[in-house]
Amino acid sequence: MSISTPTPQRVLVIDDNSDAAHMLCDLVAILGHDTRYALDGPAGIAQAEAFKPDVIFLDIGMPGMNGFEVCIALRALAVLERTCIVALTAWTDAATRLKCQQCGFHFHLAKPASIDLIESIVVQAAAARRLN
Numbered sequence: 001m002s003i004s005t006p007t008p009q010r011v012l013v014i015d016d017n018s019d020a021a022h023m024l025c026d027l028v029a030i031l032g033h034d035t036r037y038a039l040d041g042p043a044g045i046a047q048a049e050a051f052k053p054d055v056i057f058l059d060i061g062m063p064g065m066n067g068f069e070v071c072i073a074l075r076a077l078a079v080l081e082r083t084c085i086v087a088l089t090a091w092t093d094a095a096t097r098l099k100c101q102q103c104g105f106h107f108h109l110a111k112p113a114s115i116d117l118i119e120s121i122v123v124q125a126a127a128a129r130r131l132n
Contacts, residue, residue: 007126008032008033008034009033009034009053009054009055009122009125009126010033010034010035010036010051010052010053010054010055011025011028011033011034011035011036011053011054011055011056011057011122012035012036012037012038012044012047012048012051012053012055012056012057013025013028013035013036013037013038013056013057013088014037014038014039014040014041014043014044014047014048014056014057014058014059014062014067014070015037015039015057015058015059015062015088016039016040016059016061016062016063017059018039020059020111021037021038021039022037024037024057024088024118025037027115027118028118028122031115031119031122033122036051036053040062040063040064040065041062041064041065041066041067041069041070041073042064042065044056044058044070044074045070045073045074045077048074048077048080048083049077049079049080052079052080052083053080053083054082054083054084054122054125054126054129055083055084055085055086055121055122055125056074056083056084056085056086057086057088057109057118058070058071058085058086058087058088058105059087059088059089060087060089060091060096060100061089061090061091067087067089068099068100068103071085071087071100071103071104071105072103072104074104075103075104082129084106084107084121084124084125084128085104085105085106086105086106086107086108086109086121087100087105087107087108087109088109088111088113089108089109089110089111090110090111092108092110096108106125107121109121
């Protein structure tokens with residue numbers, strides 16, 4: 001692991017599994033980033049509007065409002081137009097990957113994702129924001 005971003009990024013985790021959400025937030029915080037989490041879709045949307053994250057790691061299989069619905073709602077918010085949204089899910093089939101693309105996710109990661117891959121995506125998102 002290396003901390004490769006020149007400035008801390010704002011990272012939001014939306015996952016109905018409390019342990020998974022806390023663990024990912026803790027790992028990303030160790031890398032030097034500012035993290036928040038939400039445990040369901042509506043709370044995630046509200047947190048995203050208030051926090052204005054650079055990157056969102058979003059679970060797909062959540063009760064009530066699933067990750068596809070959340071992603072579509074997030075993409076409708078102008079304040080999040082430059083936010084990188086990453087599906088972080090156990091659903092790895094081709095149909096899920098296609099639906100992720102259609103809903104506006106930038107990346108699809110299978111759980112559990114390595115911290116190196118997580119960091120790489122945060123670094124890529126930071127670089128993309130600097131270029132725009």
